[in-house]
Amino acid sequence: MGSNAVILKSNPYGIVLILDPELPFEELRQAVAEKFRMSAGFFKNAKLALTFQGRVLTKEQERILLDEIVQNSKIQILCLVDEKKESAEYYKKAVMQALEKQDREEGQFYRGTLRSGQVLETETSVVILGDVNPGAQVISKGNIVVLGCCMGNLYAGASGNAGCFAAALTMKPMQVRIADKMARSAIVKKADTGEYPIDPRIVFLKDGHLQIRPITSENLCEFLT
Amino acid sequence: MSEVIVITSGKGGVGKTTSAANIGCGLARLNKKVVLVDTDIGLRNLDVVMGLENRIIYNLVDVAEGNCRLKQALIRDKHYSSLYLLPSAQARDKSAVTPEQMIKLTESLTPLFDYVILDCPAGIEQGFRNAVAPAKRAIVTTTPEVSSIRDADRIIGLLEGAGIKQIDLLVNRVRMDMVRRGEMMSVEDVVDILAVNLLGAVPDEESVVIAANHGEPVVGSDTLAGQAYLNICRRICGETVPLLDLSSSSSWLKKVSAFLKRR
Numbered sequence: 001m002g003s004n005a006v007i008l009k010s011n012p013y014g015i016v017l018i019l020d021p022e023l024p025f026e027e028l029r030q031a032v033a034e035k036f037r038m039s040a041g042f043f044k045n046a047k048l049a050l051t052f053q054g055r056v057l058t059k060e061q062e063r064i065l066l067d068e069i070v071q072n073s074k075i076q077i078l079c080l081v082d083e084k085k086e087s088a089e090y091y092k093k094a095v096m097q098a099l100e101k102q103d104r105e106e107g108q109f110y111r112g113t114l115r116s117g118q119v120l121e122t123e124t125s126v127v128i129l130g131d132v133n134p135g136a137q138v139i140s141k142g143n144i145v146v147l148g149c150c151m152g153n154l155y156a157g158a159s160g161n162a163g164c165f166a167a168a169l170t171m172k173p174m175q176v177r178i179a180d181k182m183a184r185s186a187i188v189k190k191a192d193t194g195e196y197p198i199d200p201r202i203v204f205l206k207d208g209h210l211q212i213r214p215i216t217s218e219n220l221c222e223f224l225t
Numbered sequence: 226m227s228e229v230i231v232i233t234s235g236k237g238g239v240g241k242t243t244s245a246a247n248i249g250c251g252l253a254r255l256n257k258k259v260v261l262v263d264t265d266i267g268l269r270n271l272d273v274v275m276g277l278e279n280r281i282i283y284n285l286v287d288v289a290e291g292n293c294r295l296k297q298a299l300i301r302d303k304h305y306s307s308l309y310l311l312p313s314a315q316a317r318d319k320s321a322v323t324p325e326q327m328i329k330l331t332e333s334l335t336p337l338f339d340y341v342i343l344d345c346p347a348g349i350e351q352g353f354r355n356a357v358a359p360a361k362r363a364i365v366t367t368t369p370e371v372s373s374i375r376d377a378d379r380i381i382g383l384l385e386g387a388g389i390k391q392i393d394l395l396v397n398r399v400r401m402d403m404v405r406r407g408e409m410m411s412v413e414d415v416v417d418i419l420a421v422n423l424l425g426a427v428p429d430e431e432s433v434v435i436a437a438n439h440g441e442p443v444v445g446s447d448t449l450a451g452q453a454y455l456n457i458c459r460r461i462c463g464e465t466v467p468l469l470d471l472s473s474s475s476s477w478l479k480k481v482s483a484f485l486k487r488r
Contacts, residue, residue: 117267117315134278135269135315174279184279 005031008039013091014049014081017065021055028055033068040073047076049094114138114152121158134174140164149196153177154203162205165223167215171201176210178203183210227335230342230461231360232395233384235376237347239368240397243437244427244454245344246274248364251444251458253305257339260299262331263313264356265346266321272312276303276440286314289326295333304441309338319351324358331359340461349383357384362391364424368398369410374418381421393424395457400429401472412471425457428471 005028007018019028050069052062066077078098081091108126116135120126125142136152138144141159146168155177157164162179175184183203200215204223213219232245242265249261263271266286272278283298288311302308311334314321334341343360346352357363363384367377377394384392396412403409412426427433430450436443444454449471456466 119316137316175282182282186279 006035008035010043010048011091013095014051015043016051016053018053019055019057025061029064029068032065033072036069036072036075040075043073043075045074045076047078047095047099049079049081049091049098050077051081113148116152125164132168132173143167156203165202165204167200167202169198169200170196171199171203171212172196176203176212178205178210181205181208181210183212227338228340228362229331229335229360230340230362230364231345231356231389232342232364232366233345233353233356233380234347234366234373235349235380236367236373239366239373240427240433241347241366242271242274242344243433243442244364244366244395244397245271245342246437247442247444247454248458248461249275249308249310249340249342250302250305250442251455252340252342252461253302253308254445254455255458255462256307257462258307258337259305259340259342260309260311260334260338262311262334262341262343264327264343264352266313266352266355267315267318268346269313269315271344272300272310274437274440274442275310277310277312281312284312284314285330286317286321289322289330295330319346319355322355324354327355328359349380353383357387357389360389362393363389364393364395365419365421366395366397367415367419369396369404369412369415374410374415378419381419392421394419394421395424396426398429399426399471405472412468423468424460425453426468426471427453427457 005020005023009016009018017032023031052065057065062080069075069077079094081094108122108124110120110126110128111130113130114120114128114132114136116133119137119139120128121139123141125144126138126140127145127147128138129147131148132138132146132150132152132154134151137155138152139155139158141157141161143164144154144156144166148168149170149172150168151172151174153175154166154173156166157179160179164178166176166178173185175182201212202215202219202223203210203212232241232248234241245261249259252259261271262285263269264285272281277300280300283293285298287293288295288298298311299309300312302310331341343356345356365377365380367373381392394416396415399412400409404411412423416423428449430448432446432448433443433450443451444458445451449469453469456469459466
């Protein structure tokens with residue numbers, strides 16, 4: 001198998017695969033697999049657009065090659081770009097659009113428990129379906145909602161937005177930060193079982209101070225005004 | 226004259242962190258300026274034992290990488306104003322700092338403190354190398370169990386190889402009732418095997434665990450373990466203190482119950 005069967009060119013938003021037009025498809029498939037296995041460490045879990053070049057592929061063949069890429073690396077191919085439109089500018093647009101679509105469809109949800117040492121950073125507001133354990137951290141440029149017990153660190157409005165809030169079904173955080181204000185909880189006696197009753201609370205900034213309030217209609221009104 | 230001491234053991238779970246917290250508090254009790262450095266990056270828990278985990282903003286890795294000034298990362302203890310903690314990072318791993326960075330960091334700590342206590346992670350890999358690199362003196366913690374002694378022996382060899390001259394032994398979790406029945410090695414046996422200077426022995430007591438769970442080290446309390454740790458701190462400072470008789474029961478309640486059992 002010639003080493004030039006598949007040539008990989010990349011830019012920050014996408015990759016171009018230049019395929020050998022002569023090679024039998026089966027060999028080509030193996031060459032693609034090999035190429036991505038070798039470069040998996042380089043790309044890590046990048047989200048990219050992809051263009052096939054140098055060979056006319058059927059839909060079925062495109063699908064097979066995409067499968068091969070997904071299996072042999074952690075790259076997420078967001079979209080396929082036509083050969084003619086291949087330019088960094090266009091790639092950027094295509095990737096952004098695809099990412100936005102992904103966000104809209106999936107939303108910023110995190111499923112599962114965040115454990116000690118795990119850091120969840122998001123550009124937008126985030127909902128966590130699970131607990132945030134002591135030592136875990138959630139950093140969001142928007143709001144944070146924890147549908148579970150929050151015992152770790154919360155940081156809402158990380159880019160300085162003082163209008164952000166953090167809420168949890170059980171609010172026992174070590175530290176809460178909103179914009180540039182920070183509060184820390186009193187250390188609870190660790191001899192307790194760690195079982196806390198559900199007591200939904202919201203943390204927000206009012207007159208430059210962090211407020212932690214039960215989620216009731218009055219308190220929400222106060223926050224909203 | 227400032228001293229840099231690493232507390233290490235090789236084996237996990239023998240009481241490095243507990244000893245570090247107690248020795249730190251004990252030295253502060255003796256009016257020394259002390260900083261405890263948690264070098265267990267990724268598995269930090271010295272802050273929990275000290276009850277300071279809610280005050281952490283910056284950590285050791287932030288200091289090493291220059292994200293903050295040293296004084297921003299130092300956390301003052303709740304009880305002793307001369308005791309500070311430099312917590313480790315939880316969301317990183319051991320490869321986040323190098324031995325050179327640790328040496329540089331301790332060099333910036335030594336002018337500020339009498340004692341720099343480094344709490345070493347278990348194992349002999351990168352984390353151990355990071356913790357040992359800046360140390361001039363070592364306290365090897367072991368329990369009177371064969372597995373722990375085997376690891377302590379290996380660690381002593383590595384410490385000697387790293388050029389650390391002063392190596393002391395702390396025998397932790399001694400149960401005198403088991404020693405008396407001949408089911409556990411005595412402190413003397415352990416010292417015979419390891420052939421290093423004995424700094425002290427700490428009995429296995431519930432009070433140590435209870436105190437750690439409350440985030441308040443046991444040192445200086447009227448328990449036997451508290452006395453043992455305070456004596457260890459005195460010896461670190463150069464005093465000669467006779468070894469505590471671990472077989473004596475500390476509380477009058479125990480004495481009464483022992484008396485009743487005998488009848």
